[in-house]
Amino acid sequence: AQTVTQSQPEMSVQEAETVTLSCTYDTSESDYYLFWYKQPPSRQMILVIRQEAYKQQNATENRFSVNFQKAAKSFSLKISDSQLGDAAMYFCAYRSTPLWNQGGKLIFGQGTELSVKP
């Protein structure tokens, strides 16, 4: 069974600075998807960034980028130029490809609470 581990329960960053959130996972599959989700106090999960395992190039979405190390099974999220609105819980998630899994349920890590100091 696949597992996702986030070893940093809390992180803090100064506004405008850069922060990196860590995530490791365990799987025997060769093709899969990895995600970072943001969950503000409103509870609604918002997709931040997605990475397909077969792609070697790291995904980037504006101020958000990932460092995907497939051999090490590591998937960290870097937030550049941090803003007050980035403060939230961040969850790393794994999903098998649809061919391997019935519908692609997400497996989440425990989360990292990010605070942004003005």
Add this chain to the structure above:
Amino acid sequence: GAGVSQTPSNKVTEKGKYVELRCDPISGHTALYWYRQSLGQGPEFLIYFQGTGAADDSGLPNDRFFAVRPEGSVSTLKIQRTERGDSAVYLCASSLMHSGMGGEQFFGPGTRLTVL
């Protein structure tokens, strides 16, 4: 509506009671998922529907939990004989299957269930 909606937003019940939680997915999304998020934890998968049928219910913790999606749109998660340990936020998500986006799941705001 534009997004996934869930009702009620909050539900307080007494131990032993029956509760129903509703999810309205994004129109046209054939896949629907239920997750449970306990305090301080990441969401855990409960059940997945493709259309009207439950394609994967491996995450349901026991037979007190049941979910339906009779017309392939709205889904109801039903919990019988609630226990204090059922207290959590129940999240619903929907997605287009086999889309070019890899079936991105869009989440609702969740229902916070409190069992006293």
